[in-house]
Amino acid sequence: MTDQDRYWMQQALALAEQALYVSSPNPRVACMIVRDGILLASGTTQQAGGAHAEVMALRQAAERGVEVAGSTVYVTLEPCSHYGRTPPCVDALIQAQPARVVVAMEDPNPLVAGKGFNKLRQAGIEVAGPLCLEQALALNVGFFARMVRKTPWLWMKMACSLDGRSALTDGQSQWITGPLARDDGHHWRARSCVVLTGIGTVNADNPLLNVRAVATSRQPYKAIVDTQFSVDENAALFDGTPCWVFASRPDAEKAARLADKNVQLVLLPEKQGHVDLTAVVQWLGAQHINEIHVEAGAKLSGALIEAGCVDELLVYMAPKLLGAGRGLADIHALSSLRQAPQYEFFDVCPVGPDLRLRARQKAHWDALLEHCS
Amino acid sequence: MTDQDRYWMQQALALAEQALYVSSPNPRVACMIVRDGILLASGTTQQAGGAHAEVMALRQAAERGVEVAGSTVYVTLEPCSHYGRTPPCVDALIQAQPARVVVAMEDPNPLVAGKGFNKLRQAGIEVAGPLCLEQALALNVGFFARMVRKTPWLWMKMACSLDGRSALTDGQSQWITGPLARDDGHHWRARSCVVLTGIGTVNADNPLLNVRAVATSRQPYKAIVDTQFSVDENAALFDGTPCWVFASRPDAEKAARLADKNVQLVLLPEKQGHVDLTAVVQWLGAQHINEIHVEAGAKLSGALIEAGCVDELLVYMAPKLLGAGRGLADIHALSSLRQAPQYEFFDVCPVGPDLRLRARQKAHWDALLEHCS
Numbered sequence: 001m002t003d004q005d006r007y008w009m010q011q012a013l014a015l016a017e018q019a020l021y022v023s024s025p026n027p028r029v030a031c032m033i034v035r036d037g038i039l040l041a042s043g044t045t046q047q048a049g050g051a052h053a054e055v056m057a058l059r060q061a062a063e064r065g066v067e068v069a070g071s072t073v074y075v076t077l078e079p080c081s082h083y084g085r086t087p088p089c090v091d092a093l094i095q096a097q098p099a100r101v102v103v104a105m106e107d108p109n110p111l112v113a114g115k116g117f118n119k120l121r122q123a124g125i126e127v128a129g130p131l132c133l134e135q136a137l138a139l140n141v142g143f144f145a146r147m148v149r150k151t152p153w154l155w156m157k158m159a160c161s162l163d164g165r166s167a168l169t170d171g172q173s174q175w176i177t178g179p180l181a182r183d184d185g186h187h188w189r190a191r192s193c194v195v196l197t198g199i200g201t202v203n204a205d206n207p208l209l210n211v212r213a214v215a216t217s218r219q220p221y222k223a224i225v226d227t228q229f230s231v232d233e234n235a236a237l238f239d240g241t242p243c244w245v246f247a248s249r250p251d252a253e254k255a256a257r258l259a260d261k262n263v264q265l266v267l268l269p270e271k272q273g274h275v276d277l278t279a280v281v282q283w284l285g286a287q288h289i290n291e292i293h294v295e296a297g298a299k300l301s302g303a304l305i306e307a308g309c310v311d312e313l314l315v316y317m318a319p320k321l322l323g324a325g326r327g328l329a330d331i332h333a334l335s336s337l338r339q340a341p342q343y344e345f346f347d348v349c350p351v352g353p354d355l356r357l358r359a360r361q362k363a364h365w366d367a368l369l370e371h372c373s
Numbered sequence: 374m375t376d377q378d379r380y381w382m383q384q385a386l387a388l389a390e391q392a393l394y395v396s397s398p399n400p401r402v403a404c405m406i407v408r409d410g411i412l413l414a415s416g417t418t419q420q421a422g423g424a425h426a427e428v429m430a431l432r433q434a435a436e437r438g439v440e441v442a443g444s445t446v447y448v449t450l451e452p453c454s455h456y457g458r459t460p461p462c463v464d465a466l467i468q469a470q471p472a473r474v475v476v477a478m479e480d481p482n483p484l485v486a487g488k489g490f491n492k493l494r495q496a497g498i499e500v501a502g503p504l505c506l507e508q509a510l511a512l513n514v515g516f517f518a519r520m521v522r523k524t525p526w527l528w529m530k531m532a533c534s535l536d537g538r539s540a541l542t543d544g545q546s547q548w549i550t551g552p553l554a555r556d557d558g559h560h561w562r563a564r565s566c567v568v569l570t571g572i573g574t575v576n577a578d579n580p581l582l583n584v585r586a587v588a589t590s591r592q593p594y595k596a597i598v599d600t601q602f603s604v605d606e607n608a609a610l611f612d613g614t615p616c617w618v619f620a621s622r623p624d625a626e627k628a629a630r631l632a633d634k635n636v637q638l639v640l641l642p643e644k645q646g647h648v649d650l651t652a653v654v655q656w657l658g659a660q661h662i663n664e665i666h667v668e669a670g671a672k673l674s675g676a677l678i679e680a681g682c683v684d685e686l687l688v689y690m691a692p693k694l695l696g697a698g699r700g701l702a703d704i705h706a707l708s709s710l711r712q713a714p715q716y717e718f719f720d721v722c723p724v725g726p727d728l729r730l731r732a733r734q735k736a737h738w739d740a741l742l743e744h745c746s
Contacts, residue, residue, distance in 0.1 A: 160536070162688065162730070163700060164536040168710065169706045170708075172709070176710065313694075319718050319732045320716065321686075321702055321714050324703075324707075327697075328694070329694055331696020333541065333697040334541055334697075337541065340694060343535070344726060348721060350718065353717060353718070354718075355718055
């Protein structure tokens with residue numbers, strides 16, 4: 001692999017971000033067709049059912065009347081080799097006859113998993129990779145988590161002061177962080193497949209839970225953990241867009257009334273006083289949910305952490321000290337520091353006056369990385 | 374001012390860090406003598422009573438037999454014009470006759486304050502500046518605070534989890550952050566003039582409070598806030614190095630016994646149940662203390678914050694969630710978010726797996742900057 005290859009793969013990875021809010025449940029992929037250091041054409045994955053990145057790039061090349069044969073194609077994920085909602089991308093590539101295909105990583109989807117590479121090689125096309133693997137993995141961490149371990153990747157968005165307070169003792173929390181941090185939070189809602197909260201937050205804040213600060217053609221699903229199925233039928237988030245309510249107590253009449261508002265009751269077993277959260281995450285995986293964005297209070301946040309469901313923390317931290325106040329997550333008192341859930345910081349940046357800290361469960365990430373390497 | 378000037382001033386500012394643990398209570402200064410883009414000689418401030426940076430650089434030039442006349446001299450602070458423990462640096466410079474002196478900032482010390490510039494100009498030497506002012510200010514923030522507002526700059530070192538816990542509910546705090554963060558903390562002890570703690574920490578941890586992880590020729594003073602003067606006379610920090618105990622209750626016999634261990638009792642008025650902390654800070658300023666490094670428990674930390682004595686937070690944050698546990702600082706419950714002490718993040722970096730977050734009181738910094746601009 002050359003510096004040129006690395007350069008173009010970085011370009012392709014940056015381009016793939018155009019599909020961030022679009023392609024779910026398909027992975028975000030970009031394809032660039034290059035010859036002699038010149039970009040001939042490029043494309044990104046369209047919405048589910050639409051064209052994949054390779055087909056978009058080949059179409060653009062055709063429109064421009066440029067010759068793909070003999071070129072180098074950069075793709076951020078192994079081209080698909082199976083008939084899904086669209087025909088296999090490898091067939092389109094083989095027809096175009098590039099000399100070489102450079103791929104960031106193999107697709108762990110068992111329907112692909114190296115078969116795309118094999119078909120290309122059999123057609124006499126050189127295949128090179130992996131390249132920039134960790135970046136490619138991060139770009140579609142939820143898709144890969146679902147492929148590899150059958151559950152989505154879950155991040156928990158939180159906002160707090162420098163001393164870890166999410167609200168004053170009287171519950172005041174608007175606003176600890178600034179408007180730029182709140183807008184940035186909407187980017188993360190927009191890229192997720194579902195925004196999940198708890199009944200406590202619905203009762204306290206009556207949130208909309210939709211994407212507002214970011215332009216998007218696709219809204220994520222909404223979901224509530226509401227063990228007693230006690231949610232107010234007039235809650236603001238029931239605005240006609242699809243919403244799931246996870247509960248352990250059936251109420252057929254209420255469920256029927258809410259169904260008219262596009263709300264689906266999902267009955268799941270109870271565990272330790274609330275809906276089994278592991279079952280929630282597994283159920284969402286079965287619905288092709290790649291990424292879960294949690295915005296919840298300290299109670300559900302703590303329960304998710306203790307259930308081992310949290311892969312990543314997305315914390316907006318304001319340069320303030322609040323002293324007395326509410327914590328980020330209700331975790332049971334530990335008897336030893338070694339019991340504390342261990343994360344690793346992997347992305348820290350300023351957002352206006354606040355900081356955005358991203359930390360992930362190292363073991364969860366390493367397992368994905370190992371599987372995809 | 375040219376790019377060359379900026380380059381050499383950056384070099385000088387980096388060199389001045391060699392005086393970080395050395396020059397107190399004098400400011401850390403570096404001087405570089407440059408001609409035709411070539412460094413002829415350089416120097417930094419020695420320990421108090423020793424030579425200043427300009428004299429060190431001129432001496433090196435003399436040793437090397439290089440001609441200073443006609444050169445450009447870069448100094449990170451206005452050369453002194455008064456007789457202190459050493460003769461004025463401007464006189465030495467005038468004798469050497471450089472063509473030009475570029476200075477990062479004027480010395481707010483009323484004994485200097487522009488007089489150095491005037492003497493140089495009167496001697497026919499061109500003077501240029503300020504250049505890289507904010508960096509030069511940060512390098513000696515404590516010295517400038519003492520000159521401008523008569524009190525030292527106080528930073529508070531803290532270690533906590535991502536959710537702002539400094540210890541488990543049972544008090545376990547060893548270790549929340551990693552060994553690199555603890556070593557880094559010693560750099561900050563080493564550059565300070567005094568390490569201040571509370572009687573609670575002395576009783577709980579019996580700390581040494583000296584610099585260990587960093588090589589230094591100078592140990593900072595030690596100090597304890599101990600309103601009732603109840604400190605154990607055999608506390609580990611009474612190891613013969615100078616220590617101040619701030620109390621409001623006299624005990625002449627105990628004070629005499631401790632004096633034999635180089636411990637000085639400082640009696641100060643009581644305010645709201647403990648020694649008046651503003652008086653502590655003012656007293657330290659009068660002792661030529663530039664920088665106060667606080668390592669205390671939540672009680673003293675909270676009291677210092679509420680007394681308005683804290684200029685800067687130095688927080689080591691581990692990527693862990695502890696949930697229940699002790700907070701960073703006991704601040705009385707706020708009735709509005711607007712009452713929260715406001716800081717600004719200005720330096721965030723990883724230290725091993727942990728983060729080091731520095732945040733300062735914006736108003737305190739801006740006041741210094743305005744005075745020195």
